[in-house]
Amino acid sequence: MFKLEPELYNSFTDNKYYNEVLENSFNIINNKLNRKFDVIVDLGCAEGGITKLLSTRVPHRKLVAIDTVPDLLSYARQYNTGPTIDYQLQDMSVEWPQLSPQLRQLETTVDLVFANFVVPHFTDKTKLMSLISKLLAPGGGVFHSNNMLYPDLNKKLLPKYKGPKPWYPSIEKQIDDYRHSLLDNGFQIKEFTIVEKHWKWSRKQAIEMMPYAVEDFRQFYPNRQLFDEEVGEHLWDTLFDAYRNQPDDPPVADGAWKQFLADESQTEIDDCIPYIRIVAIKD
Numbered sequence: 635m636f637k638l639e640p641e642l643y644n645s646f647t648d649n650k651y652y653n654e655v656l657e658n659s660f661n662i663i664n665n666k667l668n669r670k671f672d673v674i675v676d677l678g679c680a681e682g683g684i685t686k687l688l689s690t691r692v693p694h695r696k697l698v699a700i701d702t703v704p705d706l707l708s709y710a711r712q713y714n715t716g717p718t719i720d721y722q723l724q725d726m727s728v729e730w731p732q733l734s735p736q737l738r739q740l741e742t743t744v745d746l747v748f749a750n751f752v753v754p755h756f757t758d759k760t761k762l763m764s765l766i767s768k769l770l771a772p773g774g775g776v777f778h779s780n781n782m783l784y785p786d787l788n789k790k791l792l793p794k795y796k797g798p799k800p801w802y803p804s805i806e807k808q809i810d811d812y813r814h815s816l817l818d819n820g821f822q823i824k825e826f827t828i829v830e831k832h833w834k835w836s837r838k839q840a841i842e843m844m845p846y847a848v849e850d851f852r853q854f855y856p857n858r859q860l861f862d863e864e865v866g867e868h869l870w871d872t873l874f875d876a877y878r879n880q881p882d883d884p885p886v887a888d889g890a891w892k893q894f895l896a897d898e899s900q901t902e903i904d905d906c907i908p909y910i911r912i913v914a915i916k917d
């Protein structure tokens with residue numbers, strides 16, 4: 635399971651690139667939807683930094699913030715509290731009957747489910763959206779999420795690794811999965827925008843983030859052995875190349891990650907990581 639360190643995660647999100655995404659979201663929620671949000675769920679709240687911000691930026695009565703990692707929630711409960719915020723431990727990849735009684739009590743009462751960079755971690759997005767659909771108030775409950783798109787590693791795999799590998803998702807497949815997960819659950823899609831987005835990271839951040847980026851890819855492998863094999867062979871290099879260089883550039887021949895580590899003059903990196911911005915309404 636993808637497991638973030640609270641302080642480290644805080645340092646990844648506390649920057650102007652992340653803030654631009656959030657400002658856009660708050661603008662949509664407050665100014666474009668023309669709705670009031672009594673009960674909000676922040677899905678995948680991590681260490682609570684964004685939850686706290688959300689609680690101050692979007693008027694509401696109650697904010698239930700959910701994550702599946704106990705350490706993140708302990709940190710959130712200690713450092714990112716607020717009078718309306720209720721942090722709850724819950725794995726949202728389960729079926730409805732396995733949700734905690736407190737969450738099931740929210741059925742049809744939630745006005746906004748906010749999911750910022752969380753849904754990419756769910757292999758079965760249709761199943762997740764069926765839970766979200768049950769939580770949302772019928773006749774106008776809003777689902778809003780920002781979701782990074784993973785790079786297509788088949789475009790960066792060196793010939794010696796004998797691609798294409800069927801388990802790497804293409805961009806088109808990822809987009810399709812999001813769309814189907816909404817339509818299959820009867821959502822009305824109000825916005826479904828692919829946003830080209832640049833992010834700059836310091837060398838230190840790039841090095842700290844890389845293990846998470848690699849671990850995050852585990853979800854796409856049919857089994858653990860295959861993942862471990864690719865980690866041993868090329869995954870760090872292929873992934874680093876894919877995040878840093880244009881998708882249609884040829885792969886970096888000698889290993890992008892190793893080259894970056896060896897070259898200390900690279901003090902900053904520039905990623906172009908697109909994301910999908912979704913606004914969907916439960917009828």
Ligand SMILES: C[S@@+](CC[C@H](N)C(=O)[O-])C[C@H]1O[C@@H](n2cnc3c(N)ncnc32)[C@H](O)[C@@H]1O
Nearest residue numbers: 678680684701702703725726727750751752755
């Ligand atoms: C990239 S972080 C996003 C955190 C925060 N929403 C933000 O905007 O910065 C993704 C979060 O989703 C949580 N998560 C992943 N899978 C989950 C699951 N099955 N149930 C609940 N939370 C999950 C992770 O623990 C992590 O804290």
